[in-house]
Amino acid sequence: MDTYLVTCSACGAENRIPAEMEGKRGRCGSCRAPLPPLFRRPQQLSERSFDAFLADYPGPVLAEFWAPW
Numbered sequence: 001m002d003t004y005l006v007t008c009s010a011c012g013a014e015n016r017i018p019a020e021m022e023g024k025r026g027r028c029g030s031c032r033a034p035l036p037p038l039f040r041r042p043q044q045l046s047e048r049s050f051d052a053f054l055a056d057y058p059g060p061v062l063a064e065f066w067a068p069w
């Protein structure tokens with residue numbers, strides 16, 4: 001099973017998160033503080049979903065814009 005590590009910003013503990021929990025919020029196993037969702041793969045957003053994603057995501061976001069023309 002693939003896992004990835006999320007560092008808790010409150011206590012610094014590393015939390016091992018199963019890959020199938022990608023994009024979901026969790027809690028630190030050490031201090032129970034909320035953990036930000038992480039994405040291992042790029043997310044394709046649309047004009048409709050972009051603003052809501054940015055407003056809800058607590059961390060930095062790297063955006064690549066493109067258009068068919």
Ligand SMILES: [Zn+2]
Nearest residue numbers: 008011028031
């Ligand atoms: Zn913590």
